[in-house]
Amino acid sequence: xxxxxxxxxxxxxxxxxxxxxxxxxxxxxxxxxxxxxxxxxxxxxxxxxxxxxxxxxxxxxxxxxxxxxxxxxxxxxxxxxxxxxxxxxxxxxxxxxxxxxxxxxxxxxxxxxxxxxxxxxxxxxxxxxxxxxxxxxxxxxxxxxxxxxxxxxxxxxxxxxxxxxxxxxxxxxxxxxxxxxxxxxxxxxxxxxxxxxxxxxxxxxxxxxxxxxxxxxxxxxxxxxxxxxxxxxxxxxxxxxxxxxxxxxxxxxxxxxxxxxxxx
Amino acid sequence: xxxxxxxxxxxxxxxxxxxxxxxxxxxxxxxxxxxxxxxxxxxxxxxxxxxxxxxxxxxxxxxxxxxxxxxxxxxxxxxxxxxxxxxxxxxxxxxxxxxxxxxxxxxxxxxxxxxxxxxxxxxxxxxxxxxxxxxxxxxxxxxxxxxxxxxxxxxxxxxxxxxxxxxxxxxxxxxxxxxxxxxxxxxxxxxxxxxxxxxxxxxxxxxxxxxxxxxxxxxxxxxxxxxxxxxxxxxxxxxxxxxxxxxxxxxxxxxxxxxxxxxxxxxxxxxxxxxxxxxxxxxxxxxxxxxxxxxxxxxxxxxxxxxxxxxxxxxxxxxxxxx
Numbered sequence: 190x191x192x193x194x195x196x197x198x199x200x201x202x203x204x205x206x207x208x209x210x211x212x213x214x215x216x217x218x219x220x221x222x223x224x225x226x227x228x229x230x231x232x233x234x235x236x237x238x239x240x241x242x243x244x245x246x247x248x249x250x251x252x253x254x255x256x257x258x259x260x261x262x263x264x265x266x267x268x269x270x271x272x273x274x275x276x277x278x279x280x281x282x283x284x285x286x287x288x289x290x291x292x293x294x295x296x297x298x299x300x301x302x303x304x305x306x307x308x309x310x311x312x313x314x315x316x317x318x319x320x321x322x323x324x325x326x327x328x329x330x331x332x333x334x335x336x337x338x339x340x341x342x343x344x345x346x347x348x349x350x351x352x353x354x355x356x357x358x359x360x361x362x363x364x365x366x367x368x369x370x371x372x373x374x375x376x377x378x379x380x381x382x383x384x385x386x387x388x389x390x391x392x393x394x395x396x397x398x399x400x401x402x403x404x405x406x407x408x409x410x411x412x413x414x415x416x417x418x419x420x421x422x423x424x425x426x427x428x429x430x431x432x433x434x435x436x437x438x439x440x441x442x443x444x445x446x447x448x449x450x451x452x453x
Numbered sequence: 454x455x456x457x458x459x460x461x462x463x464x465x466x467x468x469x470x471x472x473x474x475x476x477x478x479x480x481x482x483x484x485x486x487x488x489x490x491x492x493x494x495x496x497x498x499x500x501x502x503x504x505x506x507x508x509x510x511x512x513x514x515x516x517x518x519x520x521x522x523x524x525x526x527x528x529x530x531x532x533x534x535x536x537x538x539x540x541x542x543x544x545x546x547x548x549x550x551x552x553x554x555x556x557x558x559x560x561x562x563x564x565x566x567x568x569x570x571x572x573x574x575x576x577x578x579x580x581x582x583x584x585x586x587x588x589x590x591x592x593x594x595x596x597x598x599x600x601x602x603x604x605x606x607x608x609x610x611x612x613x614x615x616x617x618x619x620x621x622x623x624x625x626x627x628x629x630x631x632x633x634x635x636x637x638x639x640x641x642x643x644x645x646x647x648x649x650x651x652x653x654x655x656x657x658x659x660x661x662x663x664x665x666x667x668x669x670x671x672x673x674x675x676x677x678x679x680x681x682x683x684x685x686x687x688x689x690x691x692x693x694x695x696x697x698x699x700x701x702x703x704x705x706x707x708x709x710x711x712x713x714x715x716x717x718x719x720x721x722x723x724x725x726x727x728x729x730x731x732x733x734x735x736x737x738x739x740x741x742x743x744x745x746x747x748x749x750x751x752x753x754x755x756x757x758x759x760x761x762x763x764x765x766x767x768x769x770x771x772x773x774x775x776x
Contacts, residue, residue: 249673273676284668287535289721297664301676305657308724353675 199259199275200224201246201357201388206255208245210238210413216253217415221407223357228383229390230399230420233409234433239392240281242409243359246390247278273301277355279346281362281392291337291345292330295321298352313352320351323378325371339366347375351382358382360391364398376402396433396448400424408432458725465732472739473517477509479743481751515700516635516742516756517735518644520707522697524734525651525727527708529690532662532723533683534594537716540709541694544601547703548608549578550695554630554702555615558623564637567630568699575695578604583687594683633704633757635742644696648735651693652728659724662686666721704757706764707734717771737763 201223207216219242223229231239244250246257248264257264259275277298295317299309321327324344329337334345343366350358358379364372379389380402393399399406399420406423409415410432417423424446426437436451478484484492484501491497492505526541534543541547553574557567586600616627661682665672669679697704711734715726741759748754 247674249670268676269673269678270676273674278674280670280674284535284671287532287666287721288537288716289663289666293663293721294667297667297671297675300660300664303660305660308656 199356201276201390202258203246204256204258206245206257207253208238208241209250209253210241213238213413216413218255219407219415219417221417223388223390225356225386225388226383227388227405228379228403229388229405229407230403231390231392231407231409232396232399232429232432234411237409237411238413239409240361243278243361243390243392247276247359248272249278270301273353273355275355276357276359277350277353278359279350279361279363281365283342283346288333288335290331290333291321291326292317294334294345295330295348295352298349298354301353316354317348317352320348321345323351324348325374340368340371343367344371344375347378351378356386357388357390360389362394363391364393364395372398396424396429400448401443401445458722461719461725462728462732465729465736469517469732469736469739472736472743473513476513476516476739476743477505479747480504480509511639511641512635512742513739514641514645515638516738518641518648519635519638519697519701519704519735520711520738520741521648521731521735522644522693523704523708523738524711524730525648526690526693526697528712528723528727528730529662529686529693530708531712532666533686533690534598535666535668536598537713538709539598540705541690541697542605542703542705542708544579544582544597544691545605545608546575546578546582546691546694547698548605548612549581550575550698551631551703552608552611552615553577555612555619555627558627558630559615559619571702572695572699575691575698578608579688579691579695597687629755630702632755633702633760634755635701635738636753638700641700644700647693647696648731651689652731654689655724655727658685659722659727662723662727663721666723702755702757704738704760706757706760706768707738710760710764710768711737713768714771 203219203221205218205220207218210216231242233239241250245252248257248269259267259272264272296309296313299313299316303309303313318327321330324347326341326344326348329341334342337345343363347360347363350360363375363379367375376398379391383389403420405417406420407415407417408423408428426439426448429448430437437448438451440447440449474486474489478486478489482500482504484505488497488501489505492501523541527539530539530541530543531537550571551574554567554571557570582597582601582604585604586597612631616624619627661677664675664677665679665682673679712726712730715729715733719725719729738756738760741763742756745754745756745759
């Protein structure tokens with residue numbers, strides 16, 4: 190396999206992409222370019238379509254209109270296996286119905302990189318080990334995933350994406366179920382990945398995590414409107430109050446804005 | 454997933470060979486393992502050669518093939534339905550086969566026709582569930598499961614009806630068939646051949662199955678074409694089960710208990726579990742059939758009774774001991 194060539198960083202972009210939300214008349218076309226080194230945060234109230242957008246970007250759902258591109262190549266012409274070498278996704282819901290250990294779960298991330306007759310080698314095992322260690326779950330590697338706590342499962346899911354090691358990382362609420370320390374650890378890890386050249390694109394519920402760690406923001410309104418751009422231009426109280434239909438007070442902590450809902 | 458795969462398989466293969474040597478040695482005329490070996494090497498007396506090569510070995514090999522096919526089919530169904538408690542018959546395939554076989558028996562037809570009719574019934578049941586589960590809406594494993602369970606209940610009713618209206622002299626043969634019995638299985642080669650092919654397919658298929666077991670969305674995100682893979686598993690499992698049912702009637706518990714036991718001991722890598730199922734399922738059925746021949750000799754028990762009596766307590770014990 191020509192590993193160097195397929196490892197070439199490919200930028201995901203959308204052209205006039207309209208996601209398909211049942212019951213919503215018209216979507217707002219998105220022209221996003223998720224570049225190397227960028228950390229995107231997607232903010233919006235429940236039901237605005239954040240998860241649908243992530244699934245559409247991952248090619249798991251057809252858009253209503255528009256198209257996805259990796260560099261200048263339309264994603265519809267790329268084989269699924271090759272595409273999943275470039276782009277991976279951490280889901281919000283876990284479907285861990287069938288038994289598997291933590292190590293077995295992380296190793297499925299190598300699937301797109303192995304040819305049909307190939308078994309996982311020492312390199313693949315080492316990648317999974319490193320990922321589990323980075324997410325602080327290596328000590329659980331022989332436990333069944335179904336016996337873990339919600340936060341531990343979340344970290345195993347992120348470790349699986351790290352083992353997959355795509356260029357673009359999509360994450361749906363990566364800090365769900367995590368305690369404060371592990372929230373910060375995960376955001377730090379994502380920042381490090383971006384510094385190493387990966388592109389990070391995640392849905393977040395916590396406005397302040399977005400304000401602190403993301404450099405680009407996409408705001409998705411419940412009526413289908415959207416706007417996006419550099420974080421400092423997007424994270425202004427007026428826009429956020431309209432987004433969540435909630436009055437906000439702003440303070441500054443560690444040089445970043447910190448938003449607190451006002452008492453009703 | 455990374456663990457020495459060959460050692461457990463070697464142990465299981467050895468157990469399989471041992472079970473076969475015991476199985477062909479036990480019977481109305483006992484033959485020592487040494488004599489069994491000498492027969493395999495082309496020596497031994499004429500009586501021993503006839504007993505082993507023409508009478509006992511085909512039955513033993515048939516039992517091995519049937520057990521292996523059922524265990525592999527069970528393991529595949531469990532991944533397909535993401536349910537560790539599914540078995541090869543869960544989608545009503547054995548019911549279709551049974552109706553086919555009983556119809557042939559009612560018509561007073563003999564061995565080969567009964568087998569052919571059972572196979573046809575199994576394929577009909579498979580196609581029915583396949584078509585109905587597809588329906589007009591979207592296709593999901595839970596819809597497949599529900600369709601299969603309801604169709605199986607329908608077959609059950611037809612079987613009861615046929616037993617009720619059958620002449621009394623046909624009943625023992627019918628009941629033996631329904632409980633599963635290898636005494637009429639004489640041609641092991643198609644079953645053994647299919648089993649071998651599946652074990653070779655397992656390496657490329659097994660890793661995809663590992664990913665699919667983590668859920669269809671996750672599998673799609675890792676580059677798997679989920680729908681074609683699910684159809685492939687369904688067709689493969691149905692073919693294996695139909696072949697097994699045709700050889701020996703509907704033998705219960707092998708397809709449920711063997712994959713589950715192996716998972717508790719060997720982990721969840723399908724590339725290890727599927728060939729291990731072939732070996733362990735075969736071994737279990739060879740031993741069960743040996744018991745079925747000797748417990749109330751010279752009478753014989755249907756082997757399905759033995760697998761149930763062996764399988765249920767073992768399974769409960771392992772489940773009780775598991776994490």
